[in-house]
Amino acid sequence: MGGERVSVQPILQRQVPLTGDRVSRFVSYTFVAALPEMLLEYLESPTPYLMGVLSxxxxxxxxxxxxxxxxxxxxxxxxxxxxxxxxxERLVIRLQMVLSPELATADLAIPAALPPPLEPHLLDKEIRACFVLFFSELLYGYRSCLEVVRLHRHPLIVFHKAAFMGMRRLNSPLLHELIEGQMFQLFVTNRGLPFRECDIFDEVVCSATMENYDLGSDEEKQRMTMIRDSLLMNEKQERIMTTTPQNLSRKISLCVLNGDKPGDGDPRSLDNDKIDALIEDNRLQWNLDDPGRIQPKVGDRVIVFTVFASVDP
Structure with missing residues (x-):
């Protein structure tokens, strides 16, 4: 059984332990944990998993x-x-283009020069691009089989499985098992709503085609490169958004009755007495104790200054 069949087992809600003599074989993969020996009982879990375990x-x-x-x-x-x-076949060819590009020119009398090997982070994104294309072709047209019912507070999304299988004309046990699983139901729930922001998969699945074009053409390589660059850009944006700046200070603007303006130097510390006086003055100014009065009193002109105080997080 090839590795491409193993790759779809998690979405079919199957358990897949990865075994080996060295931990380094599986800790380098994303979403795969090295399971300690004392936790081997987790392998009996009924939920789908992909775990790294020693031999x-x-x-x-x-x-x-x-x-x-x-x-x-x-x-x-x-x-x-x-x-x-x-x-x-399409998935295998694309993976060979990424992992073993020399196979494309191995039978030529004068093989063409190979490009330099990709850096690990770029290689990871190109492998992901292969699977994005695989699932976009496998699920092509799924949105035309969705029905959104808005009678409830939260819209109900119904996927017509028989219509999808009839439209695709595929007698595939794997595809039937896939659309019957909870993973696909979660996929439909999250992506079925209209008027949401489109992502890479939406763009790829709309342009998916089953025409017999040359997968080794420059056009196909450019397509994979475009998806790779989009995945890389999304990853950089996520890192920027999740990074929390250090050593930040917050400034709070306070309006207090104070005759002294703060200088341009360091912010002044909070003064509890002035804050209490400010609260009491505002209560009197707006007659907060009298529910029938909503207009402020007309009194002497009050000069208000702004004090900036620093509050360490």
Whole structure:
């Protein structure tokens, strides 16, 4: 069984432990944890997972992936559905273009010069671009099978599975199992609402096509590069938005009855007596104790200054 079939197991709500003799084989992957030996009982969890475990692993009812020898072991009396054609072939070709670009010119008498290898963060984004294209082609046209019911406070989104399978004309057990799962229901709930901000997947799935064009063409490479750059830009924006500046101070503007204007130097500290006097003066000025009076009293002119005080977070 190829690795492309293993890659879709988490969205099919299956457990996939990754085994190996060295922790470094699986801690480098995103969303994969190195499970300590004392927590091996978590492998019996009924929820889907993708965990890294050392080779001394008890028998569990899950799809086992041995990273040392590249072997995939299935649980007893279990079968994994095949990826439908031609989506599987397209995914494999794109992954080969990213991971083994030399295969494209290996049979030529004079192989062309290969570009320099990608940096790890760019390679990661190109692999993600391959799967974005794979799922966009697999789920192409899903929005035309959505129905939004607005009779409730929160809109109810209904996905017509029979209409989707009939429109795609695919007799695929994997696709049928996919749209029946909770992961796809969550996908529809989050992405089915209209008038929301579009993202990379929305743009790609709208332009997806099943025409038999050359996947090794420059146009396809540019398409993958565009998706890669978009993913990279999104990641940079998320880092900027989640970064909390350090050593910040907050300034609070206070209106107090004070005859001295603060200087341009350091902000002055808060004075509790002046704050209490300010509150009391405003209560008298606006007659807050009298509910029938909403107009301020006309009195002597009051000169108001602004004091800036610093409050450390």
């Amino acid at each position: 001394d692993l008890p028998d569990v009812d899950a799809v086992m992936v041995d990273l040392d020898i590249g072997e995939v072991r299935l649980p007893t009396n279990s079968e994994l559905p095949e990826l439908p054609s031609p989506f599987r």
